[in-house]
Amino acid sequence: xxxxxxxxxxxxxxxxxxxxxxxxxxxxxxxxxxxxxxxxxxxxxxxxxxxxxxxxxxxxxxxxxxxxxxxxxxxxxxxxxxxxxxxxxxxxxxxxxxxxxxxxxxxxxxxxxxxxxxxxxxxxxxxxxxxxxxxxxxxxxxxxxxxxxxxxxxxxxxxxxxxxxxxxxxxxxxxxxxxxxxxxxxxxxxxxxxxxxxxxxxxxxxxxxxxxxxxxxxxxxxxxxxxxxxxxxxxxxxxxxxxxxxxxxxxxxxxxxxxxxxxxxxxxxxxxxxxxxx
Amino acid sequence: xxxxxxxxxxxxxxxxxxxxxxxxxxxxxxxxxxxxxxxxxxxxxxxxxxxxxxxxxxxxxxxxxxxxxxxxxxxxxxxxxxxxxxxxxxxxxxxxxxxxxxxxxxxxxxxxxxxxxxxxxxxxxxxxxxxxxxxxxxxxxxxxxxxxxxxxxxxxxxxxxxxxxxxxxxxxxxxxxxxxxxxxxxxxxxxxxxxxxxxxxxxxxxxxxxxxxxxxxxxxxxxxxxxxxxxxxxxxxxxxxxxxxxxxxxxxxxxxxxxxxxxxxxxxxxxxxxxxxxxxxxxxxxxxxxxxxxxxxxxxxxxxxxxx
Numbered sequence: 001x002x003x004x005x006x007x008x009x010x011x012x013x014x015x016x017x018x019x020x021x022x023x024x025x026x027x028x029x030x031x032x033x034x035x036x037x038x039x040x041x042x043x044x045x046x047x048x049x050x051x052x053x054x055x056x057x058x059x060x061x062x063x064x065x066x067x068x069x070x071x072x073x074x075x076x077x078x079x080x081x082x083x084x085x086x087x088x089x090x091x092x093x094x095x096x097x098x099x100x101x102x103x104x105x106x107x108x109x110x111x112x113x114x115x116x117x118x119x120x121x122x123x124x125x126x127x128x129x130x131x132x133x134x135x136x137x138x139x140x141x142x143x144x145x146x147x148x149x150x151x152x153x154x155x156x157x158x159x160x161x162x163x164x165x166x167x168x169x170x171x172x173x174x175x176x177x178x179x180x181x182x183x184x185x186x187x188x189x190x191x192x193x194x195x196x197x198x199x200x201x202x203x204x205x206x207x208x209x210x211x212x213x214x215x216x217x218x219x220x221x222x223x224x225x226x227x228x229x230x231x232x233x234x235x236x237x238x239x240x241x242x243x244x245x246x247x248x249x250x251x252x253x254x255x256x257x258x259x260x261x262x263x264x265x266x267x268x269x270x271x272x273x274x275x276x277x278x
Numbered sequence: 279x280x281x282x283x284x285x286x287x288x289x290x291x292x293x294x295x296x297x298x299x300x301x302x303x304x305x306x307x308x309x310x311x312x313x314x315x316x317x318x319x320x321x322x323x324x325x326x327x328x329x330x331x332x333x334x335x336x337x338x339x340x341x342x343x344x345x346x347x348x349x350x351x352x353x354x355x356x357x358x359x360x361x362x363x364x365x366x367x368x369x370x371x372x373x374x375x376x377x378x379x380x381x382x383x384x385x386x387x388x389x390x391x392x393x394x395x396x397x398x399x400x401x402x403x404x405x406x407x408x409x410x411x412x413x414x415x416x417x418x419x420x421x422x423x424x425x426x427x428x429x430x431x432x433x434x435x436x437x438x439x440x441x442x443x444x445x446x447x448x449x450x451x452x453x454x455x456x457x458x459x460x461x462x463x464x465x466x467x468x469x470x471x472x473x474x475x476x477x478x479x480x481x482x483x484x485x486x487x488x489x490x491x492x493x494x495x496x497x498x499x500x501x502x503x504x505x506x507x508x509x510x511x512x513x514x515x516x517x518x519x520x521x522x523x524x525x526x527x528x529x530x531x532x533x534x535x536x537x538x539x540x541x542x543x544x545x546x547x548x549x550x551x552x553x554x555x556x557x558x559x560x561x562x563x564x565x566x567x568x569x570x571x572x573x574x575x576x577x578x579x580x581x582x583x584x585x586x
Contacts, residue, residue: 022403090312103306124324181305210411272473
């Protein structure tokens with residue numbers, strides 16, 4: 001498979017193409033800071049400012065005046081952490097059951113679970129909103145947390161992992177020693193699937209952090225906004241103050257970017273495993 | 279009893295290690311119940327209730343009035359805006375998905391070259407857009423696609439191309455929205471294709487080389503057929519995603535001629551700005567049926583390609 005780079009010319013072209021693709025991928029991040037650190041008049045210029053300016057703090061201060069930035073960040077943190085915690089617990093439990101416990105109708109339930117992944121979330125948008133209203137959860141964080149507590153993908157992912165990483169002999173030995181299924185889960189399964197927790201956890205955390213449509217529907221009051229909804233408000237207010245808007249976007253993007261850079265191996269391997277296995 | 283049990287055990291295939299017991303069934307159901315309970319409340323019930331609502335005329339305040347299929351009928355016969363949103367959604371989907379998947383396949387192929395240095399860094403950089411929230415992407419790109427002072431029009435001006443009115447023209451808006459979708463998803467698909475390519479045994483290529491097959495033939499007759507399930511997976515995933523494009527036009531602006539209005543945005547507006555819950559429910563079901571039809575169509579097409 002190495003003919004593309006067999007001659008020197010081919011290799012140079014390949015590196016140029018890849019470098020260009022990488023630059024296009026990174027440029028918007030850089031440019032977000034360029035605009036976010038300049039003034040409006042410098043941005044509305046031809047040629048536009050292409051290097052960072054000195055006004056980032058000023059723009060950031062304007063963002064804090066306009067939206068409840070840290071409150072929204074905290075809401076996003078609470079929601080994503082709670083959802084991730086519940087998803088990891090419920091999905092590993094269900095994944096363990098599907099992988100290792102024999103029970104009637106298991107295949108049926110599993111196929112049903114896979115089929116649910118095809119259903120687009122918009123389909124249930126209106127009735128789900130009505131349920132949340134009836135529970136009086138509008139503008140409360142549990143409106144986002146509770147419906148997000150399980151994920152079909154998570155169950156599927158955990159099932160695959162448990163099936164390959166826990167030997168049946170170990171299960172039998174534990175049974176003979178009188179362990180119940182929950183003790184097997186807690187004392188044997190949980191410690192052996194730590195890598196799967198890391199992978200699913202980071203994927204779920206990112207997904208919850210970036211979720212937009214559902215929080216937009218149920219979190220209307222500014223005090224309950226997640227950071228994504230707050231950013232939308234920033235952009236919505238008939239303003240053309242792009243430096244302020246992009247300074248806010250930059251500050252909202254950086255935390256998750258750092259988390260990603262730390263955990264990128266788990267994240268990427270989780271995504272590819274999910275795809276290649278299904 | 280004991281004899282029956284022994285007979286049963288003999289019937290069970292050897293590879294099954296232990297028998298289902300009542301106790302096992304109980305814990306089995308117990309362990310999977312959180313998913314199925316929550317999914318019943320926030321998945322199945324809404325699905326059915328949306329279907330029920332779609333047969334009614336209902337504003338959130340008044341009473342529900344049964345109208346049969348008339349919501350569906352008027353969607354297709356009396357609502358040019360809906361038909362426009364369907365057209366826009368498909369156009370944006372084609373414009374973003376086809377170049378996206380081709381580019382991802384090329385990038386994955388290049389990243390898989392054995393001699394390539396700094397592979398990890400390229401991979402990381404190309405994947406990074408995928409972790410950015412759709413809101414952030416839409417905001418950044420709205421600024422970049424600005425008509426007067428946007429950086430994209432500036433770059434075009436370096437090549438003596440006149441500024442393009444991205445927010446005002448039909449094609450401009452649709453290209454801008456497609457660009458946002460593409461930027462976010464090329465890296466994701468590249469990573470998936472790369473994993474697929476790495477799973478193909480090198481022996482196959484060596485054997486083909488010995489048999490005198492050139493690289494182009496190897497790509498067409500080994501790489502593509504073996505990658506087919508993964509390509510199908512990405513096509514279905516981008517179909518589902520493409521039919522749901524929503525935040526990009528909401529934040530970028532759908533334009534004076536509704537050229538950026540997508541099906542999901544229309545659904546959202548009917549439901550939560552006009553509160554026409556019955557009508558919006560009909561849109562939701564049409565959207566769902568389109569996704570299913572489209573996925574089946576993709577499977578059929580990919581199946582045909584295999585047959586050749």
